[in-house]
Structures are given as C-alpha cells and as structure tokens.
Amino acid sequence: MDGKSKPGVPYGGMTDTWVKKHRLIYIGATRHPFILSIRDGTVDLSAFKRWLGQDYIFVRAFVPFVASVLIRAYKKGDESSGDMEVMLSGLGSLNDEIAWFKQEASKWGVDLSQVAPEKPTQHYCRFLEELMRPEVDYTVAMAAFWAIETVYQESFAHCLEEGSKTPPELQEACQRWGNDGFGHYCSSLRNIADRQLEKAASGSEPLVKVSEDVVSKAEVTFLRVLEYEVDFWNMSCGTAGHSAPKP
Numbered sequence: 313m314d315g316k317s318k319p320g321v322p323y324g325g326m327t328d329t330w331v332k333k334h335r336l337i338y339i340g341a342t343r344h345p346f347i348l349s350i351r352d353g354t355v356d357l358s359a360f361k362r363w364l365g366q367d368y369i370f371v372r373a374f375v376p377f378v379a380s381v382l383i384r385a386y387k388k389g390d391e392s393s394g395d396m397e398v399m400l401s402g403l404g405s406l407n408d409e410i411a412w413f414k415q416e417a418s419k420w421g422v423d424l425s426q427v428a429p430e431k432p433t434q435h436y437c438r439f440l441e442e443l444m445r446p447e448v449d450y451t452v453a454m455a456a457f458w459a460i461e462t463v464y465q466e467s468f469a470h471c472l473e474e475g476s477k478t479p480p481e482l483q484e485a486c487q488r489w490g491n492d493g494f495g496h497y498c499s500s501l502r503n504i505a506d507r508q509l510e511k512a513a514s515g516s517e518p519l520v521k522v523s524e525d526v527v528s529k530a531e532v533t534f535l536r537v538l539e540y541e542v543d544f545w546n547m548s549c550g551t552a553g554h555s556a557p558k559p
C-alpha cells in the first residue's frame with residue numbers, strides 16, 4: 313500500500329520500483345475517498361449505484377482487452393510461461409463478474425440497460441481500445457493489465473481489513489476483488505509484467521523495438537491507468553470534472 317514490497321512478492325521487480333517511485337498517485341488510486349467511504353461505512357448509496365452502473369460498462373469493454381492480451385500471449389509462443397493460462401482464468405472470472413453485476417444491479421434496482429457511460433468511463437474504454445492496437449507491445453499491455461486489476465484488488469482488500477466498517481450489503485462487492493484468490497491472480501500478472509520488463513530492459517527480447525522505449529512506454533501506461541482509475545473513482549463520488557490532464 314505504501315509502496316513497500318508485499319510479503320512473498322519478489323523484491324526488486326520493475327513494477328515494485330514504479331509503485332515506490334509513483335507512490336502518491338498509487339495511493340490516490342488505491343486509497344481513494346470513495347473506497348475509504350466504503351471502508352468506514354459512510355459511503356453514499358447513490359454513489360455506489362453510480363459506480364455499479366459505470367463499472368458494468370467498463371467490465372464489458374475490459375473483456376476484449378483481456379482477450380487481446382491472451383492473443384498476444386499465444387503469439388509469443390512461449391508455452392512454458394503459462395501466460396495464456398493466467399489470462400484464461402482472468403476471462404473466466406470476468407464471466408462470473410458480469411453475472412454478478414447483473415444480479416447486484418437488480419438487488420439495488422439499477423437498470424443496467426438504461427445506464428449511459430459518463431465521460432471518465434468513455435475515456436477509460438477508449439484507452440483500452442488504444443491498448444488493443446497491434447503496434448502495442450505485449451510488455452506494455454501486460455503493465456496495463458496488471459495495474460488495472462491490482463488497483464481494484466488493493467482498493468477492495470482495504471475495505472475487508474481488520475477494523476473496517478464496510479456495510480454488510482457492500483461486503484460481497486469488496487470480496488469480489490478483495491479476496492486472496494484475486495490477489496494471487498494479480499501477483500501472477502505482476503510476475504509476467506516483471507519478466508517481460510526485465511527482458512526488455514536487458515535487450516534480450518528478440519525483435520523488440522528499442523528496449524528502453526518499451527520500458528518507458530510501459531511506465532507511462534502504468535501511470536495512465538492510475539489516472540483513469542482516479543477519474544473513475546471521482547466520477548463515482550460525483551466529483552466529475554477534476555480529472556488530471558491526459559498526456
């Protein structure tokens with residue numbers, strides 16, 4: 313959370329360096345007031361319902377992005393890495409996630425068919441589209457994939473920690489991303505990203521464009537994910553319009 317490497321996470325991966333180097337925006341994304349309001353039980357239910365509708369739209373756009381990373385993993389042809397299996401499990405959980413959104417929406421009386429994407433959602437989905445373009449490197453796509461999943465894991469796990477006062481009716485939402493299994497999945501994504509970054513940095517990746525170009529692009533992409541996540545949380549709180557300028 314405060315950028316310290318987590319127990320069991322191998323110290324010194326590139327992602328570890330980024331979390332430390334950019335800990336302010338990382339904390340901004342993983343300890344957002346919206347998340348803190350869920351954790352202390354003061355969340356405004358209309359904000360939660362707004363988040364629910366918008367996140368459903370995001371998750372539907374996230375599925376093809378995950379599929380695009382799976383295709384990149386397949387094309388890498390490095391069967392021993394097990395990358396494809398990690399993505400397949402991710403797609404499986406997204407299938408459950410979409411079913412959960414529909415059930416949760418009906419529990420709260422949110423008609424998902426009537427929800428229109430607000431600007432932060434539109435911008436975030438457009439960013440996912442950009443990451444699906446063929447010229448985007450596997451390493452850059454993996455950095456985004458890990459960052460997107462880990463922000464939710466860190467955020468919602470925080471609402472489940474000792475001492476939290478998360479309302480019982482919101483526990484299930486927090487469990488969805490805050491559970492240990494999802495945490496393990498995020499560690500798998502992190503390991504793939506770190507391995508790819510290590511190869512790019514050492515220039516040992518064949519046919520990769522100028523290697524430091526890939527590493528710096530991956531770092532910029534990591535930061536852009538954090539910005540989109542903060543904008544998404546801001547939207548959920550109704551503090552739209554205060555988004556950071558996009559590079």
Ligand SMILES: Cc1ncc(CN)c(N)n1
Pocket residue numbers: 367370371374460461463464541544
């Ligand atoms: C905005 C957002 N970011 C990440 C996740 C986790 N897949 C999500 N459901 N929504």
